[in-house]
Amino acid sequence: xxxxxxxxxxxxxxxxxxxxxxxxxxxxxxxxxxxxxxxxxxxxxxxxxxxxxxxxxxxxxxxxxxxxxxxxxxxxxxxxxxxxxxxxxxxxxxxxxxxxxxxxxxxxxxxxxxxxxxxxxxxxxxxxxxxxxxxxxxxxxxxxxxxxxxxxxxxxxxxxxxxxxxxxxxxxxxxxxxxxxxxxxxxxxxxxxxxxxxxxxxxxxxxxxxxxxxxxxxxxxxxxxxxxxxxxxxxxxxxxxxxxxxxxxxxxxxxxxxxxxxxxxxxxxxxxxxxxxxxxxxxxxxxxxxxxxxxxxxxxxxxxxxxxxxxxxxxxxxxxxxxxxxxxxxxxxxxxxxxxxxxxxxxxxxxxxxxxxxxxxxxxxxxxxxxxxxxxxxxxxxxxxxxxxxxxxxxxxxxxxxxxxxxxxxxxxxxxxxxxxxxxxxxxxxxxxxxxxxxxxxxxxxxxxxxxxxxxxxxxxxxxxxxxxxxxxxxxxxxxxxxxxxxxxxxxxxxxxxxxxxxxxxxxxxxxxxxxxxxxxxxxxxxxxxxxxxxxxxxxxxxxxxxxxxxxxxxxxxxxxxxxxxxxxxxxxxxxxxxxxxxxxx
RNA sequence: GCGGCCGUAGUCUAGCCUGGUAGGACGUCAGCCUGCCACGCUGAGGGCCCGGGUUCAAAUCCCGGCGGCCGCACCA
Numbered sequence: 001x002x003x004x005x006x007x008x009x010x011x012x013x014x015x016x017x018x019x020x021x022x023x024x025x026x027x028x029x030x031x032x033x034x035x036x037x038x039x040x041x042x043x044x045x046x047x048x049x050x051x052x053x054x055x056x057x058x059x060x061x062x063x064x065x066x067x068x069x070x071x072x073x074x075x076x077x078x079x080x081x082x083x084x085x086x087x088x089x090x091x092x093x094x095x096x097x098x099x100x101x102x103x104x105x106x107x108x109x110x111x112x113x114x115x116x117x118x119x120x121x122x123x124x125x126x127x128x129x130x131x132x133x134x135x136x137x138x139x140x141x142x143x144x145x146x147x148x149x150x151x152x153x154x155x156x157x158x159x160x161x162x163x164x165x166x167x168x169x170x171x172x173x174x175x176x177x178x179x180x181x182x183x184x185x186x187x188x189x190x191x192x193x194x195x196x197x198x199x200x201x202x203x204x205x206x207x208x209x210x211x212x213x214x215x216x217x218x219x220x221x222x223x224x225x226x227x228x229x230x231x232x233x234x235x236x237x238x239x240x241x242x243x244x245x246x247x248x249x250x251x252x253x254x255x256x257x258x259x260x261x262x263x264x265x266x267x268x269x270x271x272x273x274x275x276x277x278x279x280x281x282x283x284x285x286x287x288x289x290x291x292x293x294x295x296x297x298x299x300x301x302x303x304x305x306x307x308x309x310x311x312x313x314x315x316x317x318x319x320x321x322x323x324x325x326x327x328x329x330x331x332x333x334x335x336x337x338x339x340x341x342x343x344x345x346x347x348x349x350x351x352x353x354x355x356x357x358x359x360x361x362x363x364x365x366x367x368x369x370x371x372x373x374x375x376x377x378x379x380x381x382x383x384x385x386x387x388x389x390x391x392x393x394x395x396x397x398x399x400x401x402x403x404x405x406x407x408x409x410x411x412x413x414x415x416x417x418x419x420x421x422x423x424x425x426x427x428x429x430x431x432x433x434x435x436x437x438x439x440x441x442x443x444x445x446x447x448x449x450x451x452x453x454x455x456x457x458x459x460x461x462x463x464x465x466x467x468x469x470x471x472x473x474x475x476x477x478x479x480x481x482x483x484x485x486x487x488x489x490x491x492x493x494x495x496x497x498x499x500x501x502x503x504x505x506x507x508x509x510x511x512x513x514x515x516x517x518x519x520x521x522x523x524x525x526x527x528x529x530x531x532x533x534x535x536x537x538x539x540x541x542x543x544x545x546x547x548x549x550x551x552x553x554x555x556x557x558x559x560x561x562x563x564x565x566x567x568x569x570x571x572x573x574x575x576x577x578x579x580x581x582x583x584x585x586x
Numbered sequence: 587g588c589g590g591c592c593g594u595a596g597u598c599u600a601g602c603c604u605g606g607u608a609g610g611a612c613g614u615c616a617g618c619c620u621g622c623c624a625c626g627c628u629g630a631g632g633g634c635c636c637g638g639g640u641u642c643a644a645a646u647c648c649c650g651g652c653g654g655c656c657g658c659a660c661c662a
Contacts (some may be wrong), residue, residue: 512619
C-alpha cells in the first residue's frame, strides 16, 4: 500500500475543508483530542439528529442531558473506580510498564485478583518476580485509572470524575424518568454527550480519543416479561454474527443468521438486544455501510465490561484497520440499578401489580444487624442494602451447602454466615412485586460514526473528489451559483440564495472562479444539489439544478425549488423527475 | 510507556546526508477571461512542530519535549 490509503485521503480532506483536525495544533497538539470545524460541526449535528430520529423519536425512548462531572460515589457505585483501575508496575532498569497482577499470575502462579497495591508489591517481591523483558527489578505497583479525575469546589478532598460513559446519567435519574413516563415498562432513556477516558496511548485519529461523544440509551424492561413486541417486525431479518461460541471454536468469519435463528440458538440472549441490533444495522446502512462490510462480534467473558452479561460489538470495515467497533450492545441486566440502590439507599425497584392479590410462600432473609455491624463495621450498611436485592434462594442454597455466603460487591467479597443472616420461610399476601428492571444498552461512538460516514462517502471521479454523503447528512444542502459574474446574474442568484435560506435550507452562495470549479468545490464537501442561475433565468425564472452524484441537470422554476428540494431530500422523487432534463455540452 | 519511521505555507511536497535562514504543485484571495464541470493569463498573501545545545551561521548536526504512523502493551 504505497499509494496513500483512503484513511490518509479522508484525513487530508477533513483538515483541508474543515471537518476536523487535531486539537491544540499551535502548541504542538495533544493526542486523543479532536476539534471539529465548520463543516464537521454541521455534520456532527446532523448525525446526532438522525440518531435521535432513529432511536429516540421512533422508539419508546426519552432524551435527557445530564451532568458530565460526577462525585466519586457515583462511580464507586457503578464499579468504575474499582474496575477502571489497573495495577501497573514499572521496571527500574528498562522503564517498561507491566500489569502487576498479570506478572504475578504468569511468574508466581498466584491470582492477583482483588489484591491491594501493597499486597501485590509484597507478593511480587517475595516471589522474586522480575521484568519479563530485561530481568530488572520492579517498582511498587501503582494504580492507573482511566477515569479523568478532578476536584469539585475548593476542597481537594472532594473528588470528582468526568464521566466515561453517559449511561450513569440514565441510571441515577431512573426514578424520575420512570415517573415521567408514568410508570410503564418497557421504556428507554437516551443521551448524547461528551465522555472522557484517559487512554494510555490514543491512536488511530478520530477512532480512539480521550474526549469523545457517545450516543447511547438504556432500555429498561421487566426481566419477567423480556419479550420484545416489535420482534415480529424483524424476525426474518438477517444479522451477521460472530458469537462467543463460534469464536471459541476458532471461527473467524461471521455467520449470517436470521434474528429468529440467532435467538433460537442462544447467540443473542435478550430479545430487545436483537431488535436494536437490527436497528443498528439499518442505521449503518443509512450512513453508507452495506451489510457485507459490517457484523456483530460477541465480546468474550474476559473482554466484557464488569456490568455486562452479554455484549456484541457492531464492527465496520475501514480501509486502514480492518473491522472497528462503532457501537456496543450490552445487556447490563439490573447491575447498575442494583448498585446505585445499594450505594444511595434509594429504592429503585418498580412495583408490578399482580392481577389479583395472591398468597405466596417465600423465603425471607432475616438479618442480625447487631452481628453484622460487629463483623463488618462501616460496611454493614452497604451489605444490608445489597442483601435487600439478593434473592433469598441464592443465600439459602449457599448457606446450606457451604455454611457461608459470599456476597460480592465491587472489588470486595463479604463472607456471611448463619450468624449474620438466617433464611426463614413465610406466607404472605402479595398484591404485586417490586422488581429491578433489566437493561439493554445500545451505545454508539459519534466520532467514529462520523469518520465511517466520511470514509464510505469518499469517492474519486477523475482527479476530483466527490463526497457522496447521505443526502440528509450533508452539511451544506444546496449551493447557488450565477453562471457568469455579470449581466445581473449574481443579483438574481443572491435573491434565490436568500429565498432558500428563508425556507430553512443550509445554503452556500459562490460566484468565484469558473462554474466547473464551483461544482468541484461543492462535490468535495458533499453538497448534494447546486442551483445555477443563467441567462434563461432572466427570461423565464427557471434555474438549473445539478445532482452531485450523476452530474445530471434539470431545469426547475425558481419558485418551486423549496418544494422540489424537500422532495429530493426525503427521497420521494428521483432526480430525473425533479424537472425538465437538460442537455449539457460537458 | 517501549521500539522503528516521520514532522517544511491551507494541503501535498523538494531541500537535510555534504550547515550559508527555503523552491515547486494544488488550493485561497484580487483582477482579466469564462454561456455548465478544478480552462487560461496577471498579481497577492502564506511555511521550516516546540525548547535547548554545537557553530561566525541551524530547516539541515546533537539532546530533550510534543505530535503523527506502524509494532508491543493497554483499550472499563
